[in-house]
Amino acid sequence: MQSEIILNQFYTEEQSMVRDTARRLSDSLLAPAAAAIDRDNTFPREIYLSLAEQGLFGVALPEEAGGVGMDAMTACIVMEELARGSGAVGNAFAIPVEAALFLYHHGTAEHHKLIPGVLDGSVIPATAVTEPDCGSDVAAIKTTARREGDEFIITGTKAWVTFGQVADVIMVFAKTDAEAGHRGISCILVETDRPGVIKGKSEELLGMHGLAECVVSFDSVRVPVGNLIGPENGAFHMAMENFNFSRLMMSSMALGMAQAAMEDAIAYAHDRKQFGKPIYDFQAIQFMVADMSRDIAAARLLIHHAARLYDARQPIALEAAQAKLFTTDMAQVHISNALQIHGGNGYSRAFRVERLFRDVRLSQIYEGTNQIQRMIIARQVEKMYT
Template sequence: MKQYLLTEDQISFIDMVKDFFAKEVLPIRAEYDEKEEVPMEVIKKAMDMGLHILDIPEEYGGAGLDFLTYVMLVEEMCKVDDAFTSILNAGSIACKVVELGGTEEQKNMFYRKVVEGAFVGMCITEADAGSDVSAIAATAVRDGGEYVIDGTKLFVSNGSLADHYIVFASTDKSKGSRGISAFIVDADLPGVSRGKRESKLGCHAGDTCAVTFDHVRVPAGNLLGKENEGFKLTMQTLDRGRVKVAAMAVGLAQGALDYAVSYAKERVQFGQPICRLQGVQFMLADMEAAVETARQMVYHAAALIDSGMPCSRAASIAKLTASDNCMKVCTDAVQILGGYGLCREYPVERFFRNAKTYQIVEGTNQIQRMVIGRDLCR
């Protein structure tokens, strides 16, 4: 976090959040990772503080934070537990889709529910549509005053908790990606069913599952934006999603670095703390450089988003650098703990497992390279 970029009010809010995470999240993070469960009681407390609506506009009841302050907060939260943070913030990009595509009535209705504590799942990915979003096979067919939605979505974050989904489905197959539309779908509608929670390498407390829509009827008024404009809506939210994930990776990496430094100061070998050994100090120095480099890229991309300037290349660079650096930093944190780094009772083992997530979500790092390369070679 860079205090010189913030006002007194922002600093005191961030301090309050840090205090909450230190008192409420730190003591339970290992337990819920082990149990592979959502720590719902503490999530509810965080929601009471408004930590799930940080970037929702004030006029709709959210905190209305600018994006730079938002990502700084995300970073601070992920320093303690990125899985917990992902549960709180998984709905933020879905909310952005509503902000961009929704009518005033849709926004008022949708945000009121989110502010009151409803969970939202973003449903894009399918069996044959992962990196290639344009291959979406789910369909939405107009039938009088309704659309009938069919299809199965995979890897939906907060999928089994969600009260509402933002579902992307094809309304005109002949148009490919230009025939995709976005819908608000209530989770309790007939035909909506959830698969079992995925048991993943990392972020065990986080909730990810498949959601099937079998002849689900939604009012035509649940269409977001115009018909066939769903792909455009996802593309407009991509940059924010990527920078948010990059901020998560920076926070996780900082947490790993902090732990490695404190361990290296305590652990004695060859008659001295290992942090006095140049080989270890050099590793720590490289880790610090990697975290700080990524942080600057995240803040730069977030500032571009706040200013409304083009930022796709910067967002991809931030996501690529932050997640690759996070993986390296977490790997080195394990190395600095030696054999203890492999043991579950030390948090770096979990940091290492969680780190892999950020090289994959919100567009794999190969896709980020593709975006950067294409932008360079236009």
């Protein structure tokens, strides 16, 4: 079984230990619960708290901030292992990891007081950028935050807010200067128990169930000016920097699901017999598995290369986009091929590959669609060669 295989990677001893912890959790807790999370579409709070208890939410956060003191590379390793067991739980893991880093890098000393709660799971964070009429074009958001004395008054609607229904705090991106385009966006922390915060119901999604996603509306919500995270009108670039890290996380999530699909395809192809022998003996199946193995290995290298650059404080707009584009596209293709290897059984919810097929589709859409990734890559390459 894959859980007993140690992949030949250049991991430090500490990274290997954290990976093994994540793998054990994935095999013993996440994988057995994944089908129920998908079926019931209920936020897996107990599993979420189990990840927190293992210190995984602080894996990329410095020790002085209350984290484990490791790095983005380790966060990507953990994400791959968790997503192997459940793509939805892997997705859930990314939210507090990114929120803690965002608060640490951009928040005030007062904001930093939230970090321990984020790390132990007692404070559930969310981020609200996308709007019903605004996705890829962040500069076009319409939610406003009007300054009145020592308060901001926030009005607008945010869509696809992961954890929206269960969040205690939401980092809301809003226009504080409506005429300034992307130079007029600020990030403001909103406690969800404030009057005027309205949580809508979840959409019926194709996959990635259990993430308590919903529309969140802000009806003249008043918050103190001290809830501003980072400089006023300076949040656009903060968001773009955060996207680079989040793209590595989402790439690692897709990688973990592709790894799971390959493992299932190999096991099934050895058990399934046609024409008197296991279907793995047919070259058509072997070639599909060979292509899976090749592309999964290539994706892992792309992700880890970008993560090492990030940890070295190098710019990674190009590398993060390349990793996200390649990994999520290849995962979609090869999970589909793994389903094909399962034949008719792959179309049944009795087999994990059916859920993987639905869950992975989102990875090509969020954190910047893959069409946006191509635009980023083209622009970065143009800068290099012109």
